[in-house]
Amino acid sequence: MEAHESAPLKEFEKTGSTRIVTLGNAFLDTILYLPEIPDKPTKMRVMDVKMTGGGIAATAACAASKLGAEVSYWGRLGVDEVGDRIVERLSQCGVKTHGVARVKGGRSPMGTILVDQGGERTALGFIGRNLGDEADWLPLEDVSGLSGVLADYSWWQGAVALFEAANRKGIVSVLDADVGDMNAVHNLLALPEHLVFSAACLRRLTDHSDLSDALRKADGMCRGVVSVTDGERGFFWCADGQIHHVPAFKVDPIDTNGAGDIFHGAFTLGLSEKMTIEEAARFASAAAALKCACGSGWESIPDRQQVETLINGGNA
Template identity: 50%
Template sequence: MVARIKVATLGNAFLDRILYVPNLPTEPSKMRVTGQYETGGGIAATAAVACARLGAETVCYSRIGSDAAGNEIIRRLDEAGVQTDQVHQFENGRSPQGTIIVERSGERMGFGFMGEGWSDDASWLDFSRLDGVAAVMADYSWWQGASAIFAAAADRGAKSVLDADINDLEAVQRLLPLADHVVFSERCLAQLTGHGEHALGLKAIARRAKGHVSVTAGEGGFYWLDADTVRHMPAFAIKALDTNGAGDVFHGAYTVAVAEGHSVERAGRFASAAAALKCARGSGWESIADRSELDLFLNGAQ
């Protein structure tokens, strides 16, 4: 029997409530929702679920509270096959929770409570759980923890992936020199470089990063820097039901592909397909495709 690839993720884990509306509000108003759904969320936790669904042995490092929401986050991660012994429940802490509003087109608006009741100290992290990992992924929400896991991965010869997004540019800048792969959102890349054009942004940021740089552009596809050339992969054509969490699924799938030794191009295609399927299938962790479903989709798209 072939051993499964082992990966780890580090960052935030949420309990999300999704509200469905005909259209996203553009001004203060009252609105009747057409549906409601509760699911797991958070960048690192969602990426971890994607990794597990795609066949990787997955460890998640995160900080949550010892409250009902935290217990539910743990339950949902366990149910998805993610190893949760490094999801630390802090006594008297309040777990992260999110509210996401989704309109008919699949576009969304999100509001997140990041949790409270813990410090940014990363000394408690147990990196013995990283023995045998091939790749790790961290988000920007806790740069002290991300810095520590990137160093621990390097010590073990494992690859590292950073999810670089807009909400904490200072943290992203601290982590740029530490990760083997940095996958930006469009807005993050533009704000860090001052370039709205992907090629100029990637070439500018490459001078400040350690390894491979790329950017996800939603329906615009995936761009990456290959030596001195910016290359582009179109997005898969799908009808989106809910785009929430698509970027997190992308980063999880990208990490699995990197762990399996694939090139940036192949990792980008694999991750783009995983994100597309998630958008097409609906909301929450339950909509993340497994490996057989993803392989079937990719074979049909050739």
């Protein structure tokens, strides 16, 4: 693998703020709005199109930044136009990118999202190529100044390094676990303080269709608190063998794409601010619901005031 090129290391500039690092994937997404999502080969006119940022960890970073945290995104991108545009969009969201490695010969991730008139989506992703797996270049010296970290499963070697560094410092750590790479998920079960599974990932991990049974089984497989997001049904977690629940906020969705990523960013922020799990989940659920109701892409991520208004009984 060829050498990394990254921006000069910068110290966090604000004082007294909640400081978070997210690690994992970042995409440049093209969103296509369709009358309906086809279930067989066809020709169809697209109603509208939008280009925006995407990716689990990058979207979570933008959400936490919009909600008031000081956030750095750590990940790998190619030395290409797509990578340039991703870094630019992260910077526009107020996210620091000194922990982004630009890899010569690598290709940056891109996604195409199909969205129907009810807000449901189908996501197609090119996860990048020739970006390398090693994590020895990560600026782990920055971890001591953090309030929390979030990693997705897409680059488990980097997630291991970040979680181990966070654990040594007693810093809040959260894993976003999904079905894209179950081997990676297995490699990370013993590390983070909080594990937030998608429903599909939790079922596959535990071989239980019932999410309550699945959570109880996962509780015995993991070091940290296990939980699951289940769309309109809300958020569930296991504590002392008991299943707890925070319902989703009811909204009329325009686009559900990225809602889970925004949930994870807001949830990490809430825990980093010493909220209880229930408080952090309600905070994150409100952020995700508002995004679904407002539109598509990073431009539709709500701010802190909007989230608090919804939590306190206001309208989405």
